[in-house]
Amino acid sequence: MSSTELTGRDPSTGRPVAVLVTDGMIASIGPGPAAEEVWLAPGLIDLQVNGFCGHDVNGAPDPAAVVAMVHALFSIGVTTVVPTVITASEEQIVLALRAIAAARAADPLVAHAVPYAHVEGPYLSGEDGPRGVHPSEHIRAPSVAEFVRWQRTSGDLVGVVTLSPHFAESSSYIADLASRGVHVAIGHTHATPEQILAAGDAGATLSTHLGNGSHTVLPRHPNYLWAQLADDRLNAGFIADGHHLSRETLIAMLRAKSLDRSFLVSDAVALAGSPPGSYSTPVGGTVELTADGRLEHGTTGMLAGAARSLADGVANVARLGPFSLGQAVRLATSSPGRFCGGRGVLRVGAPADLVTFRWQPGDPTLAVEQVLVGGQSPISRA
Template identity: 60%
Template sequence: MIPARTLRGRDALTGRAVEIGVEDGYVRSVRPWTPAGGDDVPLLAPGLVDLQVNGFAGHDVNGTDVDAGEVIALTRALARAGTTTWVPTVITASEDDIAGSLRAIAQARRSDPATARAVPYVHVEGPFISAEDGPRGVHPAAQVRPPDVAELERWQAACDGLVGMVTLSPHHPGSAGFVAAATARGVLVAIGHTGASPEEIHAAADAGASMSTHLGNGAHAVLARHPNYLWAQLADDRLTAGFVADGHHLPADTLRSMLRAKGLERSFLVSDSVALAGLPPGEYTTPVGGRVELSADGRLAEAGTPYLAGAARCLAECVATARRDAGLTLAEALRLATTSPGRFAGGRGRLVPGAPADLLRLTDDGIDTAVVEVIAGGEPVA
């Protein structure tokens, strides 16, 4: 049993002073609270929900040597940074390598209660994407292949049915049929790493696709003004879009315009972080990207080039960046990293009775927000 405790503060999403009762890892009550004069009133927020994590703090869910210990360590590292719910994201690879990552994640959930609580499902980003330069990003071209329901079923067999999201490009023949089959099995389908036509985008949404993966990235450097796959995804209200707000993947004007076009109610933030995220600045050698440089401001690029080599900031940093770059209030930016993605993770990211007791205590100076304490499952995170 986890000891009961009471937390008092100002709900960062609503501005109301509240008293939150926590017992056995869950929120049991949320009541109005009147602070006494002179009381220090901290800001309280739900733990952050990241639907796209490839790695962080030197840990990775991709590669040939992923094991349960790696996944468990990643859960701990993310929690310390304020992300209490995360979706491991396995990218394009051979079927054997994908299955290996899936088995490791499933084993981590079976052996570690904190990981079981933090990881609701797995996101497989690819291999059913575009093979074109630009849309493919850094995914290996040799492993790109058409969508295959039988392969999806083999993934599920490898991980006790843990695959809950698949990103694909709907330009492949038979994409609509795959989308319909996946969604019928309870798997979310996102559109990403694509050069598909608007008609193919909308056909995927007709078949049940409900999300866009890091919209504005995984795209051609140059494309027609209109029509194109970015406008189609922004316009289709059936698609809720993820955005990488690390200050590098989307310029401020682009992020602000895309959030306005899509609407905050159909948007959420992701870190899309890789294993080098959270490490000191410097030069590194990676399996994907080769020699890369990580700058002090979190920009990860192929050494000697202007090309990005992944995302290297945690979701809490993306919240602060989105707030500045898109002119959002603290509550708006936090919702993009809590309640909005939480809708795709079983309702996580809320401070309501019955929710997991994942909470953050924040400091806020009107420009930047910092996480100063994390409570995951009712217990402080060291």
């Protein structure tokens, strides 16, 4: 039997706590040292990660690259990672899923940290704006047969699928996946409010990075953003990097959807975690990564993906004004944890996925000091 103890202040209460970890589980939670200066929280949960620190989930990734990406995310406090595969040919999607499955088989910490994979597409809107940077040549209608092939070749790895419910096949596809226990998300869509409603009726439960992957100009009402905000069956992910949604938009959307039905994602691409500079990418060509984490096309200035971490997103929400640090942490722990078997909580008997960090009002990120993943320490900083 192995035991360790972490101490820090609980962001939800401000009170110092001591968490005893035994054999990878939280064994007890009690009072901590009164002079404690660091924060202690469940590890962060990111339901949408395309890449990080030069490692890409898409294309034909080497399993070692997926392992390296997950371990790099440990260093910034993310202990649950959902690798996200975007629109591509079926062959390319299968190759990516197989690499993720192989990474889980090769590394026990990765197997613990990666509960499933997220396939964002290929059943998306083909219209400019909602399509984003997803390749138009691979946009297609939903196919249960294709989904079954994904699962057969990856060992039932796929746990979330993002689609646009404007296709005639959408409702039957959503109902089929929901019956298998797979979460279905609405995203990159030009669907009507009636089609959004039908998707919820069929079993869709998520909205992928709501407010992004949409037209630049929309009718005031009705539109697919209002429809998703109004449907209490849909839990919405938000990219809180300070670039994808303005301060006012993010505040209004979080209030409209409510903190109970909201969560943060990074939607990070491979250049996230890289130093500022000019880069050449397979999608988008030349891009510029600025010092404040904005990734933009070198010629148009349009966003070319997300390049800030989930820890940055938590700090940004805590800096908005209306929300406390505890509420911001909740949006990246217990809120997304509901879709990962109840992870992201400080509770006796829960897996010991924990992070300690320093943060003061105004800080742009969480300064991670110690991380436990399933009770093990993949990184530690003095």
